[in-house]
Amino acid sequence: MANLILVLSLLVSCTMAIAFEPSPLQDFCVADPTSSARVNGLACMDAKFVEAKHFFFSGLHVAGNTSNKFGFSIAPVTVAQLPGLNTLGLTMVRFDYAPSGIVPPHSHPRATEIITVLKGTIEVGFVTSNPDNRLISKVLHMGDVFVFPVGLIHFQRNVGWENAISISALSSQNPGLVFASGAVFGSNPPMPVDLVAKAFQIDKGVVYYLQTIF
Ligand SMILES: *[C@@H]1O[C@H](CO)[C@@H](O)[C@H](O)[C@H]1NC(C)=O
Numbered sequence: 001m002a003n004l005i006l007v008l009s010l011l012v013s014c015t016m017a018i019a020f021e022p023s024p025l026q027d028f029c030v031a032d033p034t035s036s037a038r039v040n041g042l043a044c045m046d047a048k049f050v051e052a053k054h055f056f057f058s059g060l061h062v063a064g065n066t067s068n069k070f071g072f073s074i075a076p077v078t079v080a081q082l083p084g085l086n087t088l089g090l091t092m093v094r095f096d097y098a099p100s101g102i103v104p105p106h107s108h109p110r111a112t113e114i115i116t117v118l119k120g121t122i123e124v125g126f127v128t129s130n131p132d133n134r135l136i137s138k139v140l141h142m143g144d145v146f147v148f149p150v151g152l153i154h155f156q157r158n159v160g161w162e163n164a165i166s167i168s169a170l171s172s173q174n175p176g177l178v179f180a181s182g183a184v185f186g187s188n189p190p191m192p193v194d195l196v197a198k199a200f201q202i203d204k205g206v207v208y209y210l211q212t213i214f
Helices: 002-017 180-185 193-200 204-213
Strands: 072-077 091-097 102-107 113-119 122-127 135-140 145-148 154-158 164-170
Touching (some): 122 145, 180 204, 193 204
Antiparallel strands (some): 091 164, 113 145, 113 164
């Protein structure tokens, strides 16, 4: 009986483990973007060609350009910018916000996000899954830390008078980014208008309009 429980709990833990990026089986696996190998992540460079520059990125001190309709900018440091992140399950991101700037509701299919405010005052929130769809939100000040659990839709908004800055870490080398509005109204090709109208219980004209915007 004890053996059976042990086997069952091992099975459960294995099942859970494969839902996430596997632990590294070597010190590092610096991404080789030129490799044609198809693996979950990117193929490793030959370790003897690896240098400090592969573990390095410079530029997160630079303010982003927030002159767009949402009033925010995003500077990601994923495996695409920092090849040494390959297989390590981490990303770092800088956000800049104009006054009243927002990061529209979005989700990261592969990562939990932990955020801290470097400057300004930022309202953050996420929505729990069905059936509750509970909004959990808070106003953050400099030095405050908040977490958006993996996969849940969340947003940020600058509610201060000046520009704001935040830094996030995410638990994937490639977290993915799905904007709710962009995915629904800006898909390519567009989703059928009557389907979206029915789903959102709105007029088809509104759907056409939103599809031209996104
Ligand atoms: C910021 O972006 C806007 C819109 O794309 C552009 O017109 C402007 O020149 C940019 N500003 C800077 C400082 O790059």
